Amino acid sequence: MCIRTLTATCAIGLLAACQPSGQSGQSEPSGPRVFFVQPQDGATVTSPVMLEFGSQEFTIAAVPEGTVTETRPNLGHYHVAVDADCLPVGTEIPRAAPWVHFGDGKNVIDMQLPPGQHRLSLQIGDDLHRTIEGLCSTITVNVTE
Numbered sequence: 001m002c003i004r005t006l007t008a009t010c011a012i013g014l015l016a017a018c019q020p021s022g023q024s025g026q027s028e029p030s031g032p033r034v035f036f037v038q039p040q041d042g043a044t045v046t047s048p049v050m051l052e053f054g055s056q057e058f059t060i061a062a063v064p065e066g067t068v069t070e071t072r073p074n075l076g077h078y079h080v081a082v083d084a085d086c087l088p089v090g091t092e093i094p095r096a097a098p099w100v101h102f103g104d105g106k107n108v109i110d111m112q113l114p115p116g117q118h119r120l121s122l123q124i125g126d127d128l129h130r131t132i133e134g135l136c137s138t139i140t141v142n143v144t145e
């Protein structure tokens with residue numbers, strides 16, 4: 001929709017519809033996705049680190065109470081892991097370290113992290129905590145004392 005010469009105009013009026021391609025080597029396809037609102041990828045932070053998650057074209061909801069036997073379509077909750085990668089599609093996310101489930105539908109946590117460089121993976125799981133295609137994002141942060 002927006003050609004390159006109109007990028008400045010687009011940035012003002014049509015930010016959502018016109019994202020320059022090739023930014024930092026990553027294109028951002030449209031469609032459902034999850035991302036860290038903060039911290040930024042590559043950020044230098046101090047512990048505890050406030051993590052905030054966001055989603056686009058996907059609904060975040062708490063897992064229903066009681067025994068859950070089926071999932072609701074296009075709906076899920078966040079999971080975050082420290083120094084771990086995204087799990088393959090369809091995997092049940094372990095209810096154990098390094099994974100933390102946000103089954104209550106929350107999107108923030110103050111996380112204690114030891115100094116050094118850490119990889120943070122944010123991944124959506126459905127009501128049965130199973131991963132969904134394309135809904136994972138990994139960033140790296142540097143924790144200083």
Ligand SMILES: [Cu+2]
Binds near residue numbers: 077079102129
């Ligand atoms: Cu879960």
